[in-house]
Amino acid sequence: MFKFHMPTKVIVGENCVTTNPQELIIGTRALIVTGKSSGKKSGALDDVISVLENEKIPYHVYDKVENNPEINDMIKGGIFARECQADFIISIGGGSPMDAAKAIGVYATNEVNEGFQPYDIFTGKYKNKPLPMVAIPTTSGTGSEVTPYSILTLHKEKTKRSFSCVDCFFKTAFLDGRYTISLPLQVARNTAVDAMCHLIEGYTNKKASPSSDYMALEGLRIIGKHLNALENGNLDINACTELLWASSLGGIVISQTGTTIVHSMGYALTYFCDIPHGMANGYLVYEYLKRVDSVRVSNCLCALGIKSLENFKEYLKKILPRVRNFNEKEIIDWSEISIKARNVASCPYEVTREMEIEIYKSSLM
Ligand SMILES: [Fe+2]
Numbered sequence: 001m002f003k004f005h006m007p008t009k010v011i012v013g014e015n016c017v018t019t020n021p022q023e024l025i026i027g028t029r030a031l032i033v034t035g036k037s038s039g040k041k042s043g044a045l046d047d048v049i050s051v052l053e054n055e056k057i058p059y060h061v062y063d064k065v066e067n068n069p070e071i072n073d074m075i076k077g078g079i080f081a082r083e084c085q086a087d088f089i090i091s092i093g094g095g096s097p098m099d100a101a102k103a104i105g106v107y108a109t110n111e112v113n114e115g116f117q118p119y120d121i122f123t124g125k126y127k128n129k130p131l132p133m134v135a136i137p138t139t140s141g142t143g144s145e146v147t148p149y150s151i152l153t154l155h156k157e158k159t160k161r162s163f164s165c166v167d168c169f170f171k172t173a174f175l176d177g178r179y180t181i182s183l184p185l186q187v188a189r190n191t192a193v194d195a196m197c198h199l200i201e202g203y204t205n206k207k208a209s210p211s212s213d214y215m216a217l218e219g220l221r222i223i224g225k226h227l228n229a230l231e232n233g234n235l236d237i238n239a240c241t242e243l244l245w246a247s248s249l250g251g252i253v254i255s256q257t258g259t260t261i262v263h264s265m266g267y268a269l270t271y272f273c274d275i276p277h278g279m280a281n282g283y284l285v286y287e288y289l290k291r292v293d294s295v296r297v298s299n300c301l302c303a304l305g306i307k308s309l310e311n312f313k314e315y316l317k318k319i320l321p322r323v324r325n326f327n328e329k330e331i332i333d334w335s336e337i338s339i340k341a342r343n344v345a346s347c348p349y350e351v352t353r354e355m356e357i358e359i360y361k362s363s364l365m
Contacts, residue, residue, distance in 0.1 A: 002209030006252050008146045012175040012245055014237065017047045017136060023172045024051055026132050027088030030059040031081050033101040038093035039063065042138040042179040048090055060084040062104070065093065068153045068160065068270065069100040071118055078107025081131065089133040091170070094191065095142030095151070095277065098135050102150035102168040105130035124165045135170040138179045140243040141191025141278050143198055143251020145173035153271070159337050160267050175248060177240030185233045189319045192230055192243055194278030196223050197262050197285050198250030200300050204292045205257040206346050212256045219249035220303035227304070231319055261351055262288045264341030265360065268334035273324055282320045286313045287359040291349055326364040331357060
């Protein structure tokens, strides 16, 4: 038995925001949630504002979203949304602004008080539905525009934790390669590797199903078409739009399957060493795959158009530079946290803390 549920409408193509105002405006007063620069630099914020002004929809911009959003800032965002009396959210940016929008949407309608404590967000059950939201991704990696997940940073636990709620699916996601074409090359590479990991981890996941398999291999096939452009830095508008779609396919896949230890082990690299999320996953995915059933691995490589697992390793090495050295002590500390992650159980093989230490060592040292 398997289920497939993905309620987000996805619109793909150049100028899809300005040519579909009725899909963008899903309320009477908008809160735009974005990062300090992602909305402006990509050109997406200008497009959104021009549509809202044309349609005379009042709006406020909340552009205080940092990378790896932290729970207290989300609560503040919820307070701001209530002060503005926003009744819908437009999220513009990479994974962080999209994850932030979902959390702000929950805190906007569920005030933190005695009956609703900050960490209650992780239960996924709320008295009031979150504000309705639409998303405009400005990176092609996270897939958050089509998932019900939001990943928040918890300083107390020194890690990240996700919540999911069916009402946190965006109503519509707008995928326009114009918004990602001017990304710095390393950001484009890191995010593409994140998308690739979602597809691979979904395809090799214990919870994989016929529908997730079909989309995972199609997403990998699309990324495979653009591996050379990602390496050489000559991504054109067509490549950018296709990579956005592949990234959304990755999001749809992990909405059904979840991720694996690549992600939970990668969180430590991001949390403790500030290594970008996709880069962290890219460091670990080869060692993860080495332990997976060979048929599933060959299917992934075939879809990508890569001959062998060793060639895959070489490719990742070329596009993901080493930004730091690692030592055994920190690896042992990280494994203590990462082995407790829920997605350990989704791996296609049994994972022990010793195995995680081995994977970290072989990947990083
Ligand atoms: Fe990811």
